[in-house]
Amino acid sequence: MMYSKMNKMWSPFVRRALATLVLVLLIGYTTGYAQTIDILIKNGHVIDAKNGLNSRMDVAISGGKIFKVAANIPSEGAKKVIDATGLYVSPGLINMHTHVFAGGNTGFVEGTSSQLPDAFGPRSGITTVVDAGTSGWKNFPQFKSQVIDKSSTRVLAFLNIFESGLVSGNATEPDLKSFDVQATVDAVKANPGIIVGTRIGHYSGKDWAPFDRAIEAAQVANVPFFVECHLPQYTLEDQLKRMRPGDIITHAYENVRERMSVIDEQGKIRPFVKEAQARGILFDVGHGGAGFWFNQAIPAFKQGLLPNSFGTDEHRTSMNSGMKTILNVMSKYLAMGMSIQEIIARGTWKPALSIKRPDLGNLSEGSEADVTLLKVLSGNFGFVDSGNNRIEGDKKLEAEMTIRGGRIIWDLNGLGANKFNQ
Amino acid sequence: MITRNYIWSACWVFATMVLLIVQPVSAVSQEIDLLLKGGHVIDPKNKIDSKMDVAIVAGKIFRIGVDIPANLAKKTIDANGLFVVPGIIDMHVHVFSGTDPGSTSVGNSARSQQADAFSFRSGVTTVVDAGSSGWRNFPLFKAQTIDKSQTRVLAFLNVVGNGMIGRFQEQDVNDMNPVMNAHMINRLYPNILVGVKSAHYWGDFVSVDKAVQSGQLANVPVIVDFGEHEPANSIEALFMKHLRPGDIFTHTFSEISSGRESIVDEASRKVKPFVFAAQNRGIIFDVGHGGGAFAFSQAMPALKQGFMPNTISTDLHDLSMNGAMKDMANVMSKFIAMGMSVQDVILRSTWNPANVIKRPDLGHLSVGAEADIAIFSLKKGNFGFIDVRRSRITGNERLEAELTIRAGRIVWDLNGISGAAWTPSLINN
Numbered sequence: 001m002m003y004s005k006m007n008k009m010w011s012p013f014v015r016r017a018l019a020t021l022v023l024v025l026l027i028g029y030t031t032g033y034a035q036t037i038d039i040l041i042k043n044g045h046v047i048d049a050k051n052g053l054n055s056r057m058d059v060a061i062s063g064g065k066i067f068k069v070a071a072n073i074p075s076e077g078a079k080k081v082i083d084a085t086g087l088y089v090s091p092g093l094i095n096m097h098t099h100v101f102a103g104g105n106t107g108f109v110e111g112t113s114s115q116l117p118d119a120f121g122p123r124s125g126i127t128t129v130v131d132a133g134t135s136g137w138k139n140f141p142q143f144k145s146q147v148i149d150k151s152s153t154r155v156l157a158f159l160n161i162f163e164s165g166l167v168s169g170n171a172t173e174p175d176l177k178s179f180d181v182q183a184t185v186d187a188v189k190a191n192p193g194i195i196v197g198t199r200i201g202h203y204s205g206k207d208w209a210p211f212d213r214a215i216e217a218a219q220v221a222n223v224p225f226f227v228e229c230h231l232p233q234y235t236l237e238d239q240l241k242r243m244r245p246g247d248i249i250t251h252a253y254e255n256v257r258e259r260m261s262v263i264d265e266q267g268k269i270r271p272f273v274k275e276a277q278a279r280g281i282l283f284d285v286g287h288g289g290a291g292f293w294f295n296q297a298i299p300a301f302k303q304g305l306l307p308n309s310f311g312t313d314e315h316r317t318s319m320n321s322g323m324k325t326i327l328n329v330m331s332k333y334l335a336m337g338m339s340i341q342e343i344i345a346r347g348t349w350k351p352a353l354s355i356k357r358p359d360l361g362n363l364s365e366g367s368e369a370d371v372t373l374l375k376v377l378s379g380n381f382g383f384v385d386s387g388n389n390r391i392e393g394d395k396k397l398e399a400e401m402t403i404r405g406g407r408i409i410w411d412l413n414g415l416g417a418n419k420f421n422q
Numbered sequence: 423m424i425t426r427n428y429i430w431s432a433c434w435v436f437a438t439m440v441l442l443i444v445q446p447v448s449a450v451s452q453e454i455d456l457l458l459k460g461g462h463v464i465d466p467k468n469k470i471d472s473k474m475d476v477a478i479v480a481g482k483i484f485r486i487g488v489d490i491p492a493n494l495a496k497k498t499i500d501a502n503g504l505f506v507v508p509g510i511i512d513m514h515v516h517v518f519s520g521t522d523p524g525s526t527s528v529g530n531s532a533r534s535q536q537a538d539a540f541s542f543r544s545g546v547t548t549v550v551d552a553g554s555s556g557w558r559n560f561p562l563f564k565a566q567t568i569d570k571s572q573t574r575v576l577a578f579l580n581v582v583g584n585g586m587i588g589r590f591q592e593q594d595v596n597d598m599n600p601v602m603n604a605h606m607i608n609r610l611y612p613n614i615l616v617g618v619k620s621a622h623y624w625g626d627f628v629s630v631d632k633a634v635q636s637g638q639l640a641n642v643p644v645i646v647d648f649g650e651h652e653p654a655n656s657i658e659a660l661f662m663k664h665l666r667p668g669d670i671f672t673h674t675f676s677e678i679s680s681g682r683e684s685i686v687d688e689a690s691r692k693v694k695p696f697v698f699a700a701q702n703r704g705i706i707f708d709v710g711h712g713g714g715a716f717a718f719s720q721a722m723p724a725l726k727q728g729f730m731p732n733t734i735s736t737d738l739h740d741l742s743m744n745g746a747m748k749d750m751a752n753v754m755s756k757f758i759a760m761g762m763s764v765q766d767v768i769l770r771s772t773w774n775p776a777n778v779i780k781r782p783d784l785g786h787l788s789v790g791a792e793a794d795i796a797i798f799s800l801k802k803g804n805f806g807f808i809d810v811r812r813s814r815i816t817g818n819e820r821l822e823a824e825l826t827i828r829a830g831r832i833v834w835d836l837n838g839i840s841g842a843a844w845t846p847s848l849i850n851n
Contacts, residue, residue, distance in 0.1 A: 103532075112566070118744065119743060146521050295844075316536070319539060320538065320542050381837055382836075382837035382838035390842060391844050416812070420809070420813035420814055422722065
């Protein structure tokens with residue numbers, strides 16, 4: 001009755017206008033304005049180097065993407081709310097130096113020396129790993145189908161200049177004929193964004209051809225060149241001189257016989273290392289089993305030779321030694337005096353830029369929701385280097401939660417779980 | 423030339439004499455390779471539960487006692503405030519990692535994990551693979567994994583010759599050969615193969631019965647993952663009729679909607695009476711947490727009603743490792759959070775599993791035993807533990823593996839307590 005009366009009262013124009021208004025509101029509600037938030041991370045301290053964020057903020061995830069980062073996003077309507085009070089909220093960590101071509105063979109290629117990315121990634125806040133040349137152009141397709149395509153961790157790769165990667169059991173690549181610049185370039189181009197650079201390491205010859213051809217391939221493919229150690233016949237100075245700005249040298253703070261150290265006998269950064277740094281050569285930690293020494297890293301840190309990334313050089317012997325996890329490596333830098341902001345930048349945005357993947361390592365709205373919730377534990381902690389020398393610290397990083405593409409893939413204490421009802 | 427040779431000979435004689443004099447002295451003053459001082463030792467076999475020192479020589483337990491002098495040791499580790507326990511035995515893992523494109527399960531695939539990547543950082547020194555391989559592919563598993571691992575890897579041999587390469591293949595009754603299975607255990611690898619696995623069988627009791635037949639032939643226990651039947655088969659019949667005392671029921675606290683009968687009644691939340699009777703009969707109840715086999719709705723009432731699992735284990739594989747299970751230390755901590763004492767947890771992850779797999783040489787710190795040792799800190803704080811249904815309980819303690827020793831060698835040292843303090847003078851030493 002009332003309705004018919006009102007109907008009579010309202011002119012067709014008003015009715016049409018009202019209907020339009022309702023329609024507009026409805027469309028707005030279902031699409032943009034109040035998009036469903038799948039996960040809302042509340043009250044964490046957001047550190048996002050790309051976007052200059054370093055304060056308490058909420059992060060909303062929708063459809064696997066970062067939907068919004070702002071203070072006080074309302075919880076209403078969010079499917080899941082995570083209380084991140086007291087935690088740091090960081091873009092998912094990037095591990096720049098890993099060996100993940102795991103399998104049953106001896107050695108690294110489809111081998112037991114390599115590690116499965118999902119076994120160590122999620123639990124240490126890692127959402128992206130970069131394999132350091134375990135495969136070359138010939139066996140990259142196999143690596144891709146066996147590991148890259150099957151892992152929930154995002155797996156990228158530096159392609160070894162040697163066609164079959166780290167194929168031999170003793171980690172020394174074979175002869176001068178086993179590399180092909182064009183095939184390497186073709187492989188990079190066929191896998192854009194997945195193969196993010198070329199790589200050399202483990203070559204015991206004197207000939208500069210493999211080194212120079214790896215740079216040439218990187219040049220043509222417009223990707224960085226990644227240099228490991230185990231190149232005993234090349235001097236460090238010559239290696240750095242040949243490298244281009246943006247190229248990366250790993251095992252930056254190693255102190256082993258086969259490669260000159262970055263710190264000289266007086267405890268100073270060698271002048272040619274400083275020159276390389278000034279020219280834009282990037283230094284990756286590449287901790288590994290033998291690649292990280294406090295007698296290099298501490299003077300280097302004090303004198304300004306900072307790592308651009310915290311590659312762990314993940315493999316079967318590094319994982320249970322001084323390295324342990326990327327968070328342990330990052331915590332070493334906390335103990336050495338680096339700020340948490342600097343550490344997170346070097347675990348996320350800086351490596352993303354260096355591999356030309358600016359879509360990664362940040363929390364920009366619209367980017368894939370790779371997010372890590374980190375806790376800074378307080379206590380008495382110890383950290384050892386490759387020589388089992390120990391420093392102490394009162395803080396240590398722990399991965400509370402890891403989110404990859406909007407999906408929770410690690411939840412240490414069940415922050416995202418429901419209370420058990422008896 | 424002659425003179426020079428003579429002088430050299432004289433030098434050698436002198437040097438030898440010096441060595442003969444010095445060596446006994448140094449041997450006396452440093453007879454211990456590694457001394458763990460001041461820790462709280464829990465060794466259930468030897469009924470030790472107090473502050474003690476543990477001395478290791480040549481990879482073996484040399485001595486356990488109060489106040490063993492540090493000057494007898496080449497290296498001393500301060501274990502004050504830490505628990506020193508036998509190396510943990512994880513009795514249910516899947517570590518047959520490989521790249522067989524035909525495998526859809528844990529046999530020779532990336533769904534199995536590498537033992538060393540999970541063991542030491544959790545205090546584990548021995549894992550037992552639960553039937554990832556059968557008699558056809560065990561030699562490959564051995565070459566690929568067991569021989570290359572620092573962790574001691576033992577195995578239950580699957581009653582299916584092909585092991586766990588896929589649910590479908592696991593149904594092949596014609597590939598269940600108790601005689602071949604027993605031969606491989608007894609004749610070929612008696613030191614590695616500790617039992618027989620029956621799992622994932624969709625039919626009646628054939629798989630279990632064949633596994634038991636093999637277990638009888640080889641005189642080893644059987645471990646059963648029982649529960650993919652429609653409708654669910656009776657676990658009472660399994661415990662009381664088909665299994666023998668000493669045989670193992672894994673996934674004890676599983677609760678799924680169909681196909682598998684739970685040990686705790688889902689309506690009354692009471693432990694079914696025959697479950698106590700089965701445990702009294704000698705059936706071993708193993709946790710086997712896994713990705714889908716641990717529910718608080720089973721474990722909490724069971725523990726409250728006095729039912730304790732005999733062994734604690736992870737069921738490590740790709741789908742359990744990043745979920746509620748995480749690692750052995752987390753599963754052990756979960757039981758502490760549910761009210762089990764640290765001593766009971768250690769018993770169920772050391773001496774109990776060692777006995778179940780008939781390896782009484784493991785899981786204890788008796789003098790002469792291989793020095794597999796875990797040192798744990800019991801961290802205090804606010805911790806959460808979830809089950810496979812993502813329901814959460816809280817606890818204020820969490821076990822963390824501080825140091826792990828395998829056959830006398832330090833294989834994990836979380837905070838570098840065995841390391842030497844770094845000083846700036848070490849630059850380019």
